[in-house]
Amino acid sequence: MAFRSLALATRKTLTLGLNSTRLTQSRALQTFSLPDLPYDYGALEPAISGEIMQLHHQKHHQTYITNYNKALEQLHEAIQKGDSSTVAKLQSAIKFNGGGHINHSIFWQNLAPIREGGGEPPKGSLGWVIDTNFGSLESLIQKINAEGAALQGSGWVWLGLDKELKKLVIETTANQDPLVTKGPHLVPLLGIDVWEHAYYLQYKNVRPDYLKNIWKVINWKYASGVYEKESA
């Protein structure tokens, strides 16, 4: 009996403690800002034009971040007010704009100028596991390009690591859905944006040409780094 009262009293204290922590935490909302590109806008030419890189980074990615921050602020307020209907309503804006920020942040690191290793095939364990799972790098690229070309509308094509099954997977996601929406154990190694804004000014309707050329500036060093860290 005494024990139960003690337990209850402790729980109440804990709850009170948590409440005041929550109050403090709720004042701090982390918002996001546009990450710098690790290279000049024109550094990926001729595979991807400087004009596209600048628009893609300064306009499209920035807009996702601006709208993501706005949605987070609205969510923050709705949570504090206990306004569940608004919380639920904001989910699609958060997935879309937050996803856009996540995906593009990965994408800039997936690319590198040729003189900084862009296009160089993966070495080390990632290179080996690609050859083992797909036969060759060329075969992997062919499969990724086929999936990317066949994607209807807007989306991304990914090379991912399934951490649970310990294997590489090729996946597509629609719109700005991050790879994790296809499986909670999926880690993105490499994503290629196949929204029309990623290639239209240069390649127009010929998405397959964009997909063929982008491999000249793919930064396998980044993908290898993620693979080694996540498969350790």
Place this chain on the structure above:
Amino acid sequence: MATSQNSALLPSQAKFELKPPPYPLNALEPHMSQATLEYHWGKHHKTYVENLNKQIVGTELQGLSLEDIVVVSYNKGDVLPSFNNAAQAWNHEFFWESMKPGGGGKPSGELLDLIEKDFGSFDQFVEEFKSAAATQFGSGWAWLAYKASEKDKKLEVIKSVNAVNPLVSDYFPLLTIDVWEHAYYLDFQNRRPDYISTFMEKLVSWEAVSARLEKAKVQAAK
């Protein structure tokens, strides 16, 4: 809308043709550039028509009207392979005919009355239409459509993803705007809201919309 199909051919020979817009490709300048029309109609739309023709050869779809192929291949959401090409072929023909040189302004007559009844005012309709077009995430279309049931006849603004159109939900489409990025990227880049405003102010053919409403009412009465 006339189906661009040669009905003199046997069903086994029937194929769709790429119908040109009802104006020269430079006629919508400066609001929609000739370059956009050349790529959008001459490449994107053309490819949908060509691929559709390849897909339906020797199938039971060959010989059907384009609208019928759209509805049949939608298959209540479990789409058949030909849906994407058929719907996009239909959507783009409908889109060109939704615009005209010197377009924009306001509708009149019965169409305006119906808009005011169902949206409160023309301006409120414009706001709702522009909002639908701006908030269709990714690729798709925004529509003004007419729904006639036993109880009611009304106009609605609808947005749809990728190739989907209101035919599949038993609506009569009256007006559409293409919000796939290829529709506006050469002229407006990321500025989709500017493209939408320009479409409403300078390109919409209210004559086409009114004519479609008349046809819809006749069909609904059957």
